[in-house]
Amino acid sequence: MSSRRKFIKLAALTPLLASTSVFSAATTFTGKFVVTVQAHGGWDVTCFCDPKENQRGELAITKWSTNDEAQSTGNIKYAPFASNEKFFKKHASKMLVINGVDSQTNSHSIGQTVNWSGRTAIGYPSLTALYSAVYAPILPLTYLTFGGFNRTESLVRSTQVGGRLTGIRELISPAFGNEGAMAELWDAIKTVQANDAQSIVESSIFAAGNRRTREAYSSSLKRMEPLAEFAETLPIDGWEPWSEDGNLRQQAQFAIAAFKGGVSVAADLYQSGFDTHTSNDSQQTTFLNELTDGIDYLWDAAEEAGIADRLVVIVGSDFSRTPYYNFLDGKDHWPVGSYIIMEKGKDYTNRYVDGSDEGQNAARIDPETLQPSGFGTKILTSHVHDALREYLGLANSATADSFPLRNTERFNFFS
16 A cells, blocks of 8 residues: 555544543543443334333234233333343343333434433533543543434543444554654644644634643644553454444444443444334334344443443433334334433342333323322433433532533432
């Protein structure tokens, strides 16, 4: 490969490197690792974690319930659909299932915003960005994102990883141990990045928050030895097989390696395909299989890496699907959906919050007992985020205080 072609290739890939932050050594982080798994498009929870059976005199809500009934393992109910039985039986003990969560929208963009930031309007960071900013802002790849909602609101720099991970080892450490033409090319890239960053930082119209982020962007290429050490732990050819549909296994493999390597604390994994306006059941089967297989792999990889007892996994979607089929045998958008929060060996798990009625409408729930109550309140995404912020130790931070959720009720999900 010519020097010119090498330069073009490296320059095209440099945004991954430029997203890293200033550090002198890999910070010793002893807290939890937080992962969101975003099922993009709107999953059908009636075929997954909020099973619904057909009601006499009503339109069919699920086809599986024509000849079958909802199943359970431990305290967790699930639909006899796709690969659910294998998944729930293996992981139910790690699960808090919160059903009947009202996202208050049928819009994809608003649904993604509210489910991963806690409010419907833009301007708030994702939970994972907030977590990274509070606990480990100086780690080189502190906030990994593979797609979906990943706004940072200038709190922290995200590392956006997309596509196949083959060759990422060379991408992360192209300048280490290289001599001659490669070293010269790397110096040229750093010079261009530094000049661009400095000119932007000096602009009088640049916002203070963006200025801080850009200054870190400019400094990120100066001291990167811990990234080189991390890169050495990555496989050259031993990546999980690529899947055009989801690629969750590769995403999980990289995220766990980054956690184990001490360069990251949070990640957004991304699975598309759930916007099933046609042929709902066949498509949901395909993508739920991808989803559960990827989450299962994530936990197995965490166990192998010795960090499973520090992992918190939050699974959700834009919203759910309608409690009836349309004329194309699909299902359309429905605001009432679910979250699954997973953690190993905790008292709050193996718990099922039955927050929706038989027609998949949001029901009123007592915030303390988590049982249906006529004097309760509907669960909103902001309630879930409020509880997560409290549980993860973010609630009292000055950073989180800048993004208040302003709920009048607090749900007792984690006690």
